[in-house]
Amino acid sequence: MIEVFLEGHDYSYEVLDILSSYFDRETIQFVHEKDPADSRSLFIHSSMAFDAGDVVFKCVVRHGDANVTEEKRFSRAGGGEQEMRKQYKRMLKNNLLTALEAFTGKKMPWGILTGIRPVKVVHKLLDQGFSEEDIQDRLTGFYRLSVDKAKLCLEIAAVERKYILPYDDRKVSVYISIPFCPTRCSYCSFPSHEVGKWGHLADEYLNCLYEEMDSVYNKLAGAGYSIQTVYIGGGTPTVLNHAQLKDLLEQVNRCFVSGETKEFTVEAGRPDTLDREKLSMLKAAGVTRISINPQSMNSATLERIGRRHTPEEVVRAYDLARSTGHSNINMDIIIGLPGEDIDMVVKTLDAALALKPEGLTVHTLAIKRASRLNEQGGDMGWVEEDEISGMVEAAAYYAGKMGMKPYYLYKQRYMVGNHENIGYSIPGYECLYNMQIMEEKQSIIGLGAGAVSKLVFLKEDRLERLENIKNVEYYISRFGHVMEKKLLGLAALIDG
Ligand code: SF4
Structure with a gap:
């Protein structure tokens, strides 16, 4: 106590x-x-x-x-x-x-930067004209960061600035939520619904989503906005059936993709949702980046965390994605999964090395309040903090071996061992959407159940969050209210 x-x-x-x-x-x-x-x-x-x-x-x-x-x-x-x-x-x-x-x-490596976006501080100081040297002194002095973390923040900010500058309040990004998954992972805190139980609502859900997309498109296009990046996430969008996915991609292209659009990402997270036809469909629809996420390449772990797919399915999904022409694939892995030791993490990293993704996002397990892992409590085989540090270092080493550099990072509350999540990529394959959402200098318009819009008022250096209802059933039944709120928020952004 x-x-x-x-x-x-x-x-x-x-x-x-x-x-x-x-x-x-x-x-x-x-x-x-x-x-x-x-x-x-x-x-x-x-x-x-x-x-x-x-x-x-x-x-x-x-x-x-x-x-x-x-x-x-x-x-x-x-x-x-x-x-x-x-x-x-x-x-x-x-x-x-x-x-x-x-x-x-x-000493805490992140010092007093306990928030989610430590690199934001660096951008702010760079915007004010401070030199990198001054910023490093400030980070290690007043903010009390370790030298390594200060350097990491500066390195990431330098990469991000190549993409996010100049700030432009007439450009936005769009996030589209498909909140369905094959099963619910035990660590999940996203608004995800198991398709076996909720899939009967998918068509109705998509119809509402298309209506939301149309209204948002009309509002933004009418006010002269352009869409810089599109991100379809969730959930696992590729859990939709072929007809639904085809329709979704068409609607997204119709509303949001233009010559101004620099990136179109689809989370193809769970390999068990992928087949040749879906991957070809994504490619044909102009998707520029996908993510196929094993989280771990150890079957016992995958079973323990409720993923219900095998490491072999991950390999098959990568092969299929390559053979259908995907040339920018990101892989998410999680450090600190219960029951995993350093050898198991290295096994996952070796598999990543062999699959040659263009991006590797290394998450450190955060026990979020909404996750089943948190509810289960008890002895889950939690990994000790000291071991986590070694695993994080191993991931950084492997990312380097794959020719990657860190390009964005964020922290989460309740993170095991006070570590961070880092996105690595081969230079040139960075995800612009990830950088924009992290540094909060561009509005992100979230559509669909559980999507959060971040409305950035650059002149006032202010941000407003607008949350859509999380539950799919309520999103459908209260759709009128969802739209009313969304249009009011957009009007404020446009007038601001
Ligand atoms: S795949 Fe992602 S969104 Fe779906 S249940 Fe697992 S963690 Fe949640």
Whole structure:
């Protein structure tokens, strides 16, 4: 148990953020007394006070006789109320992290960048004219990143800037959700519906989706927007039958693909949904990038996580994809799957090496609240943090061996071992959509059940999220409401 007393501020969310990166399975309780009721608990006292032109953050960490006090003085923050709070929150995190580093002797590689998109900070500083050297100093100093992570962020930002600059608020990307899968993976937190149980709704769902696509197209085209990238995800879009998939691709081409469109990706994630006809259909429809995702090439793991396909089916799917002309294939793998050791991860990486994908996305298992793995709890054969680091390093080594470089990254809450997800690719095969969604300088219009639109107001440096209903049944039955909300959101974007 960890008890926390806050004084002079109410930044409990930020305190939890930092604490959970150190103590991911401990109960954390905010208390109203300055002194711990129970000396067996770890006690943290975090305070903030103003002193002339400065603001002083102080953090005391105490457990039994062990005691650490860290005090830090910063200049008062400037800007509006919201901006000031943002800056104070960062200062608080810096102070708390410094105290915890001293108390535990352990450094967190990502420092106070506990959010999902650490590279965004780098883009912001580059946009403000800071040099790479200055940024690295800031990242390792105030943000307290390790030198390796700071360099990684800078490397990725440099690749991304070749693609995402100049920012242009008349260009958007489109995400289309097909929220059906053959089975539900145990770690899944996406709005996915098992096709055996929900597939009878697919036609009705697609009709609503086409209506949504038409309305969005009319609105955007009427206001002079062009579509830079299209991404069909889910779910597993290729679980649709041949006629449904053909129709979907035609509708997408009609509404969103033009000479301005630089990329058209389809998640062909589960190899058990693929055959020659579907893969040929994707190619003929102008799809430029697909993803075929084994996650692991160990059959026992695949069975354990509910994938219900074999490593051999993955190999067959890659062969079929190549023979139908696909030349940009991404592969997703997951590090930290329960029951896997380093040898099993290396087996997956060896298989990846042999299949020669153009992209490799390395996820570190995050136990999301919505996933079955989280509900199951108990002893699932969780991989220890130290082992995860070795696996992540092995993946980076193999990506290098495949001639790939990292080009985007994101973190997730509840990630095992406080690691990150990294997208690698052979230079020239980067996924523009992935970079745009990560760096949030372009609006993404999400269509279909569970799709999230991100409306970017560049001039105001502001972002609005617009979520579609997740459940397929409700998406259909409340479609009028879905459309009303979507058109209002788009009108705000266009007027902004
Ligand atoms: S394939 Fe992806 S979307 Fe489908 S159940 Fe598995 S994790 Fe979820």
